[in-house]
Amino acid sequence: MIDPKLKVDKKKVDTKEFEIPETVFIRDIENKVFQSIVLQCLAQIEGISLAEGNFIDHLLGRSSEGVKGISAEQDDKSQSVNIKVEVNILYGTSIPEKAEEIQTKIADEVTKLTGLHVASVHVVIKNVISIEQASKLSQQSPSPLMGSNLEEEYSDEF
Numbered sequence: 001m002i003d004p005k006l007k008v009d010k011k012k013v014d015t016k017e018f019e020i021p022e023t024v025f026i027r028d029i030e031n032k033v034f035q036s037i038v039l040q041c042l043a044q045i046e047g048i049s050l051a052e053g054n055f056i057d058h059l060l061g062r063s064s065e066g067v068k069g070i071s072a073e074q075d076d077k078s079q080s081v082n083i084k085v086e087v088n089i090l091y092g093t094s095i096p097e098k099a100e101e102i103q104t105k106i107a108d109e110v111t112k113l114t115g116l117h118v119a120s121v122h123v124v125i126k127n128v129i130s131i132e133q134a135s136k137l138s139q140q141s142p143s144p145l146m147g148s149n150l151e152e153e154y155s156d157e158f
Contacts, residue, residue, distance in 0.1 A: 029114055034072035037113055038085060041105045047093045048102070051086035051126035069126075080117040081110060088127040090134055099123045 042050060051069045069086040083106060089098055107118040 029074065029116070031072050032067075033114070034081065034083060034110065035067040035070045037109055038070045038072075038083065038106055039067060041109050042085070042087070042102070045098070045101060045105065047090040048087045048098060049129065051088050051124075074116070075119065078117070078119070080119040081114070082120045082122070083110065083118065084122040084124065086124045086126050088129050089125055091128050091130045095125055099125070 039050075042048065050067070071084045073082045075081070085102065085106065087102070089095060102123050103121040106121050110116065110118050
């Protein structure tokens with residue numbers, strides 16, 4: 001039985017309960033992606049090489065994933081990333097200028113490619129390499145100093 005006194009005004013119905021909630025888009029970017037981007041950036045910078053991890057890092061499990069000397073931490077709440085890079089620098093190169101070049105290059109590329117804000121790029125200069133050491137390293141490995149022939153080693157072809 002319907003009470004004639006209770007009439008519902010159709011214009012005053014609360015439609016908020018009928019609205020569809022806003023779609024939430026989530027993207028996850030693995031640390032290896034950030035490491036690859038940083039490697040490509042470092043390959044374009046002359047006079048530096050990536051610092052290798054040491055035996056203690058291996059024992060403590062710090063080198064278990066990805067590239068040694070490059071780490072990235074994402075903050076999902078602020079959609080930002082903090083990057084730490086450990087490099088060796090060629091003797092005679094200005095450390096502040098080279099660090100700024102590394103930071104600018106990495107921040108620009110990571111933002112451009114991932115859309116994330118780069119909160120910090122922490123550059124750690126691990127060692128200074130003499131010109132003699134650099135020439136010895138170039139004979140032992142294909143690309144000890146970045147900027148030489150890393151494009152050949154990291155190509156887009158599969």
